[in-house]
Amino acid sequence: xxxxxxxxxxxxxxxxxxxxxxxxxxxxxxxxxxxxxxxxxxxxxxxxxxxxxxxxxxxxxxxxxxxxxxxxxxxxxxxxxxxxxxxxxxxxxxxxxxxxxxxxxxxxxxxxxxxxxxxxxxxxxxxxxxxxxxxxxxxxxxxxxxxxxxxxxxxxxxxxxxxxxxxxxxxxxxxxxxxxx
Amino acid sequence: xxxxxxxxxxxxxxxxxxxxxxxxxxxxxxxxxxxxxxxxxxxxxxxxxxxxxxxxxxxxxxxxxxxxxxxxxxxxxxxxxxxxxxxxxxxxxxxxxxxxxxxxxxxxxxxxxxxxxxxxxxxxxxxxxxxxxxxxxxxxxxxxxxxxxxxxxxxxxxxxxxxxxxxxxxxxxxxxxxxxxx
Numbered sequence: 001x002x003x004x005x006x007x008x009x010x011x012x013x014x015x016x017x018x019x020x021x022x023x024x025x026x027x028x029x030x031x032x033x034x035x036x037x038x039x040x041x042x043x044x045x046x047x048x049x050x051x052x053x054x055x056x057x058x059x060x061x062x063x064x065x066x067x068x069x070x071x072x073x074x075x076x077x078x079x080x081x082x083x084x085x086x087x088x089x090x091x092x093x094x095x096x097x098x099x100x101x102x103x104x105x106x107x108x109x110x111x112x113x114x115x116x117x118x119x120x121x122x123x124x125x126x127x128x129x130x131x132x133x134x135x136x137x138x139x140x141x142x143x144x145x146x147x148x149x150x151x152x153x154x155x156x157x158x159x160x161x162x163x164x165x166x167x168x169x170x171x172x173x174x175x176x177x178x179x180x181x
Numbered sequence: 182x183x184x185x186x187x188x189x190x191x192x193x194x195x196x197x198x199x200x201x202x203x204x205x206x207x208x209x210x211x212x213x214x215x216x217x218x219x220x221x222x223x224x225x226x227x228x229x230x231x232x233x234x235x236x237x238x239x240x241x242x243x244x245x246x247x248x249x250x251x252x253x254x255x256x257x258x259x260x261x262x263x264x265x266x267x268x269x270x271x272x273x274x275x276x277x278x279x280x281x282x283x284x285x286x287x288x289x290x291x292x293x294x295x296x297x298x299x300x301x302x303x304x305x306x307x308x309x310x311x312x313x314x315x316x317x318x319x320x321x322x323x324x325x326x327x328x329x330x331x332x333x334x335x336x337x338x339x340x341x342x343x344x345x346x347x348x349x350x351x352x353x354x355x356x357x358x359x360x361x362x363x
Contacts, residue, residue, distance in 0.1 A: 007358040008351065014286045015216075015303060015324050018295035020224070022211040028225065029203045032232040033196055060337060 185245040192239050203232050209249075210256045216320040217260045219304040221297050227259045234259075253335045257317050264313040279306045280361055307354050318343055319350040 022028075056062055157164050187205075190198035210231050215224035234255050242248055279302045286295065295303065308316045314336070321332045322343070333340045 004355045004359040008355050011283060011303070011307065011354075011358060012323055014283065014295065015300070015307075016326070018300050020212050020215040020221075020297050020300055022208050022225075022228070023297075024225070025204060025207055028207060028229055028232070029200050031229055032203055032236070033200060035229075035233050036196065036199075036236055060342075 188239065188242060188245055188248065191236070192242075199236060202235075206235075206252055207232070210252060213253060213256050213320060213325060214260055215297070215300070216304055216324055217257070217308075217316055218263060219301045219308065221301060223263060227256060227263065230259055231255045250331060250334050253321075254337075257321075257335055260317065261313050264316065276302070276306055279303060307357070308350075310353055310357070311350050312346075314338070314342075315346045315350040315353070318346040319354070322347050323351075 057066070157167060187198050187202055191202055207228050210228045211224055214227040214231075215221060218224050218227070231252070235252065238255075242251055282295075282299060283303060283306075308319060311319060317336055318332060318338075321327045321335065322329070327335075329340050329343050332338075332343045336343065338346070
């Protein structure tokens, strides 16, 4: 037997041999009976129902499980909040299109609006500018018309070498006129 | 420990029988509470509260056989509550006088019984560093000499947990004795 165990046994023997003495048992009896008589310890049906229903929360493993579940819920909540905040920040960084620019019509109209969006993303600011749908349609029509005419013009130039040479010459002259910044 | 007859009378609301019941069971309740808490006055309060709770829940007791376990369970639960309240109070402090007291009693042949105040000092010294559960298991198993099955029923812990708490309590106390008790 180790010295540690020997000491342990000796101290235990003293504690086992020394029984605590309860003095004033009469006073305890009187106090308890007094409390019972005062009615402070009447059977409260509500308390009994609650105790019967929820006494299981005093079971150790149930308590531990509840604590674990609460911690997991808090962690999940925190994670969810972080994801929501991240989402909100992403949305903040995006360009917001409001009002008549929002698509509500047919495919053709969508095409026009997409082109309009392309234009705005090339540097045209819409901040503070008020423009009606009709004006936008006019603008898009002009743009389409201009693009068609441009294609026709390019084709005509390509078909006529003399004209092409002339235009290239003129464009070269114009280029030279531009001051070097 | 208690006769079924007295329990039945108490269940019928006979306060005189309950007075007898208090007289017969209070010393056991006090012994456990005092050894777990290491404080005479607190242990007396626990006994009073336990008796009141006993009166309230007497109807749930089916037999005198289960009465003892039932009583100890109430005492231990009230001790846990008390220990939780005392949580912030300082625990173990090496105490020269108490070690001297232990040495004197160990060297006596046969060793004399300790007074309540002395028991409290020794208990507080021994169990000051233990958790409430370890304290309860140590007292019930090592001092009250109850079997693990009964402790498991009283404390609501599994037998494995009882043994584990007892192991840690023994280890902790053993280490301390080895260090301070010469």
